[in-house]
Amino acid sequence: MDRARNFMPGPNQELLDAKPLRSLAPMFPAPMGVNINQSSTPPLVVVTPVGQFPTGFGAGSLPAVGSLATFSATANAFSPAGTSANVPIDVTPVSAYKTRSSGVTPRNDDGEPYSVSQTSASERQAKRSAGLAAEGSNGVKVKRPKPIYRNHVSGKLLAFLPTSDSTPREAVEAVHMTFEALRRRHLQMDETLDASRRADLKAGAIMLASDIRANVGKRVGTVPGVEIGDIFYFRMELCIIGLHAPSMSGIDYMSANFGNGEDSVAICIVAAGGYENDDDDTDTLVYSGSGGNSRNTEERHDQKLERGNLALERSLHRKNEIRVVRGFRDPATITGKIYIYDGLYKIQESWKERTKFGINCFKYRLQREPGQRDGAAIWKRTQRWIQNASTRGRVIQHDLSSGAETFPVCVVNEIDHEKGPGHFTYTTEVKYPRPLSSMKALQGCGCQSVCLPGDANCACGQHNGGDLPYSSAGVLVCRKPVIYECGEACHCSLNCRNRVCQKGIRYHFEVFRTTNRGWGLRCWDPIRAGAFICEYAGEVIDELQVNLDDSEDDYIFQTMCPGEKTLKWNSGPELIGKESTYVSPDEFQPLPIKISAKQIGNVSRFMNHSCSPNAFWQPVQYDHGDDKHPRIMFFALNHIPPMTELTYDYGVVGAGTSRSKTCLCGSLTCRGLL
């Protein structure tokens, strides 16, 4: 529908021509003047296959690989040295590390150099070709090409770094997960020392000093690997993935050469959501210009038409697309803020307005480009459902848990006429074959009131390896073989931060009909990386019990080795110079526990497999001490936007198992079988 417009020359043509210089677009065999980045199609397909990279560029530094088969092979048989050995790349030692000497050594060590991301590689390509500017007279000049640093911290491979054959989505995810790992780790350390809590800034400083980032350089339009609906909790996250560069300012803009001189255009805004306008209309947005507000030393004054304000004004006339990140109050978090990437908008009009403080301020009305998938609209919708569950339509069962969970678990089918999942009994917890009292007891701590991080006398802290596993916000810092929460033997209160999973589900789940994978699980709430999601409830199968019915296989949980994305979630330590806790697939030790959710279970039994999952399982103990049969808890691998299907990696099945099935996860790095 909107497509025809993309091919028409219009007032924005020069800008459209300018754009591909800074994106992946030149690699497409596209006719001149076609705006490739303009997403009239949903950005689900925005990922660029690696094969798009010309084999010759970058001084031959990129391998001429790129088939998905190649990637799956490396993903399956991951070995750190082997993988990186395939990635020769020009390495520059990291020399700056803002948090002092702790981590960085020049490249003198045994580890292999590692590629930051293909996005950076493409940036280099873009910068090299920028001089040629063969695309026409309107090439955008890159104003300040920055050196591309390679990161090499303490001689260790950095946890989540994408390889050169990562898709843009994987590159962004990898950078983002690295940031989150660093942030959680620094928060944990800060809380131990009761020091400053700006772990977001610390993580950001390390990321930028090491140049671990995606989509370096400014661009108009979509950012490769960033999808509409993606959620964030800190401004620094937007910065390191290349969505919105300024760490504070709400307006990101760039200068460009349009053939007839330099001009500035706005490229991204963060609408902080302070001004709640009409509820239902998420497609228009009124944004206020910046400046003029009173500062400590200055008086209030009228806003001036300069910098960001000027760029917005120029963008009104150029009619270029502007990315919009919308901030909302998130009632679920204490600080209560969440940022949602809402896709591309255009400015319709601007005007001056006198504020209540009596100063003139600029206002801009933005209209969302049609044909994009919902972003902020989903947030508004799910928040409404959370406030009043009866506003959720298409419900075929209002509470699958029959009141067992704090919040009802509804069942919806928007696909076909299935009436609901087959019968089972809902239970909130796993059920052991033997009474808990007969199992080995878990040791407890003697802490009064609550356990505190850094308390050497807290037995639970010591049991967990010295640190409490959760931050004060209840977010898991790092994967571990087992996590020991405080339990009955502990003297601390139920408010202790070391009691998370035992408090049960805190989200509004819905079981929904998928198009091709039966029933699936998703959530109305946003879930931040590291947050506890749910337990795998069911019956623990006694090892003595044999001859299981095959039909039960679909609902059996076993601790099989998950893929790389999950395994690397525990790689925070080496980022701050501590010993890596990475467990390679070779070293992976499965637990004997098997849980069947065929007869009894909870929402977890509806979680489908994905080779690129957003959740992972983690053994947790709190009501007994038998480490071979822990409870299995699911946590978020990365931030999960509302209404995103929750998936985990079912793991690699050993050869000769009758259980292998064709995988339908649809991930670009799908292993094919499960």
Add this chain to the structure above:
DNA sequence: GTATGTTCAAGATG
């Protein structure tokens, strides 16, 4: 709950 003050870093600018 909310009002206010302090501190912070990236990138533009001169």
Add this chain to the structure above:
DNA sequence: CCATCTTGAACATA
């Protein structure tokens, strides 16, 4: 190349 300026978020405290 470097110093200065511009921004408002995040959080602590009142």
